[in-house]
Amino acid sequence: MRWVPGLALLLAALLAANAAQDAWQESRESVGADFFGSWGVPRALSAGPVGNIYSEEGRQRLARALAIDNLRPATSERQRAASQNTVETGVYDTTATPFCYFLFGLCSTGDYETDYTNFTLVSLAAFTAAVFALCGALGYPAVSACLLAVLFLRWFLPFAADVHMANLGRLQCALLVAVLLVQRGRDRPVRDFVTGFLMALGILFKPSVAAAMALPVLYWSLRRRGRKVAFAAAGGTAGALIGLIGSSVYLGDARCWLEWLRALPGILDTRYGVADGNFGLAVLMERFFSVRLSTAIFLVCLLIFVAAARRSAARPGTDCAPATAAETAGPEGEWIRTAAALALGAAVMLLSAPLIWVHYYVTAIPLALVALRPAGGEPGARGTGFAAFAGISLLLFSRFLQPWLPTSGVWEASLLNLSVVLFASRALGEFGGTLAAADHRRT
Numbered sequence: 001m002r003w004v005p006g007l008a009l010l011l012a013a014l015l016a017a018n019a020a021q022d023a024w025q026e027s028r029e030s031v032g033a034d035f036f037g038s039w040g041v042p043r044a045l046s047a048g049p050v051g052n053i054y055s056e057e058g059r060q061r062l063a064r065a066l067a068i069d070n071l072r073p074a075t076s077e078r079q080r081a082a083s084q085n086t087v088e089t090g091v092y093d094t095t096a097t098p099f100c101y102f103l104f105g106l107c108s109t110g111d112y113e114t115d116y117t118n119f120t121l122v123s124l125a126a127f128t129a130a131v132f133a134l135c136g137a138l139g140y141p142a143v144s145a146c147l148l149a150v151l152f153l154r155w156f157l158p159f160a161a162d163v164h165m166a167n168l169g170r171l172q173c174a175l176l177v178a179v180l181l182v183q184r185g186r187d188r189p190v191r192d193f194v195t196g197f198l199m200a201l202g203i204l205f206k207p208s209v210a211a212a213m214a215l216p217v218l219y220w221s222l223r224r225r226g227r228k229v230a231f232a233a234a235g236g237t238a239g240a241l242i243g244l245i246g247s248s249v250y251l252g253d254a255r256c257w258l259e260w261l262r263a264l265p266g267i268l269d270t271r272y273g274v275a276d277g278n279f280g281l282a283v284l285m286e287r288f289f290s291v292r293l294s295t296a297i298f299l300v301c302l303l304i305f306v307a308a309a310r311r312s313a314a315r316p317g318t319d320c321a322p323a324t325a326a327e328t329a330g331p332e333g334e335w336i337r338t339a340a341a342l343a344l345g346a347a348v349m350l351l352s353a354p355l356i357w358v359h360y361y362v363t364a365i366p367l368a369l370v371a372l373r374p375a376g377g378e379p380g381a382r383g384t385g386f387a388a389f390a391g392i393s394l395l396l397f398s399r400f401l402q403p404w405l406p407t408s409g410v411w412e413a414s415l416l417n418l419s420v421v422l423f424a425s426r427a428l429g430e431f432g433g434t435l436a437a438a439d440h441r442r443t
Contacts, residue, residue, distance in 0.1 A: 005143075012146035019153035020128055027120040027163050035119055035166035036082035038096050039112065040066050042105035049252055053094050053101075054263040062092035079112035095267045098247035098256040099204040100168075105250055120166065127170035127362075128153070130177035134366060137184055138339075138373040148369070157412065158361035161277075169362030172209055175202045176346065176366050179213070180339050189231045196235025204243040208349060208360060215305060215345035216338050222309045268355050279413035280356030281420075287410070298352035304428070305344055312337065312431035336370075340430040343367035347424040351417065361416050364423065371426035 032039075041053060044065035052058045067087045070080050086092050108115050131152060135145035152159055162169040175198065182194050199213040220228050248254050272278040274287050282294040346363045350356055 009143050009146070012143045012150075016128075016146040016149040016153070019150045020124065023124055023153050023159075023163055024120070026160070027124070027166070030164050030166055031078050031081040032116045032119075032166035033082055034168075035116055036079070036086075036112075037093065038100055038104045038168075039108060039115060040083070040086065040092055041094065041096075041101040042108045043069060043110065043112075044092070045105070045251070046110060052253065052259050053251065053256070054259040056091070059091045059094055062094070063087065063090050066092060074111075076113045078116065082112075094263070097204060097206065098251055098260055099201075099243045100206060102243075102247035102250040103205065116166070120163075123166075123168075123170040124163075126174035127159075130174040131365065131369075133181060134177045134369050137181065138336075138369055140369075140374060148372075152365060156362075156365075158359050158364075158416070161357075162359035162362050165359060167357075167359045168206055169359045172202070172206060173362050173365050175205075176209065176212055176342060176363060179216075180335075180342060180366070183216075183338055184335050187228065189227075192228050192231035193235035193238075196232035196237075197239040198235075199232070200236040200239030201243055204240065204247075208353070209346070209363065211349040212342050212345035212363065215341040215348070218306070219309050219338065219341040222306065272355065274409045274413050277358050277409065278355055279358050279361070279409065279416055280353050281351040281413075281417040282354055283356065284410070284413045284417060292354070294352050294354045298348060301344075301348040301351060305341070305348070308428050308431040309337075309341070336373075337430050339366070340370050340427040343370045344424055344427050347420050347427075350420050358412070358416070361420070364420055367420065367423045367427060370430070371423040 041062060044050060044062045047065045047069070050058050050061045050065070053062060063086050066083050067090075069075060070083060070087060107118070109118075128149060131149050132145055135148060140148070158169065161167075179195055179198050179202070182191055182198065185191065199217075203210045203213055217229060217232060220232070244257060248256055253259070272283075274284055282292070282297050285291070285293050285297075343364075343366045347367050350361060350364060
């Protein structure tokens with residue numbers, strides 16, 4: 001029966017490949033509305049300067065340029081469909097950062113079909129590779145990694161929404177995993193520099209990952225890893241300078257970032273409710289209690305993380321203790337806790353931010369994988385393991401039950417947020433108790 005594991009792996013791999021193919025086909029049926037929201041600025045700028053793209057006048061100029069572009073015989077029906085709202089309203093909704101438009105401009109060929117195809121292909125490939133890479137780093141068996149890939153590609157509601165809208169969640173998830181993979185291994189200054197560099201570019205690309213990037217640095221600071229924080233800060237400074245200068249030169253406006261900051265309150269306008277697809281926990285609670293709790297939820301989550309990290313740092317016999325213990329424990333336990341910190345940062349954003357579209361929950365995938373990672377059978381892991389199992393079950397229910405749930409979005413939002421809370425409770429276990437001790441024993 002030696003052939004059974006090999007056959008199981010083959011079948012699981014075929015299921016994963018089929019799920020990826022279905023996701024690709026689904027992307028081909030979309031007009032790419034959110035992709036057009038980033039692609040349109042470089043396309044309009046190719047016809048001439050616009051000035052402040054975040055002003056009302058600048059948005060109207062962008063819309064006029066794109067309406068004229070629609071008149072070309074070569075313009076595809078997909079582009080015309082994606083730009084319909086812009087053409088009808090006469091305003092192009094600029095919500096992305098200058099750096100996002102800069103990157104889209106660098107990668108754009110000017111042809112919507114070509115660029116949309118490239119974007120969907122890169123997004124799907126990067127996301128799938130990220131899931132498998134993180135599963136491998138966390139010690140998942142190959143069959144389990146394939147089955148988890150099937151779950152996320154086929155039955156994860158936020159992933160389906162990200163594909164349908166052609167948003168950036170898959171790329172953000174891949175970036176979070178890339179940061180973790182760079183950190184894996186023995187401490188080296190170059191790893192920390194590259195980590196900081198990627199963190200800065202990720203925040204400039206789409207700031208919704210800011211908390212996920214900040215919590216690992218906060219954890220290192222609590223660990224008194226001053227050298228590590230310093231090299232990460234140096235890399236972050238380099239990345240920020242490149243992103244800020246490059247985007248300013250591309251847009252031809254040295255004040256573009258100040259203009260984006262002025263426009264940010266309008267971009268984050270919380271008039272969108274749960275029924276509109278704004279699924280954040282803070283929004284969900286506001287619906288029931290008529291009180292804005294974003295700041296309170298953020299502070300509570302941050303205090304819980306700091307308390308867990310400080311307790312871990314103070315525990316003797318873990319690699320969060322003084323340097324001698326760290327040398328004994330090795331890098332793996334430290335990397336697991338860095339991964340948990342990053343994943344918990346994503347959870348903090350999802351639970352506290354005032355604007356959380358359903359596809360933002362794609363960034364919770366590293367959290368789910370950290371929470372579900374093989375526990376090695378250590379005593380005391382049963383409770384947190386149950387939380388992880390319950391969390392993944394709720395993720396499945398949020399997709400399977402969607403056709404039968406009320407259209408208000410309350411049930412989907414509740415299931416997604418409850419799964420995030422359950423995964424976060426499991427990930428917090430990496431900073432203390434038997435899980436942290438088990439890492440020390442294994443190393």
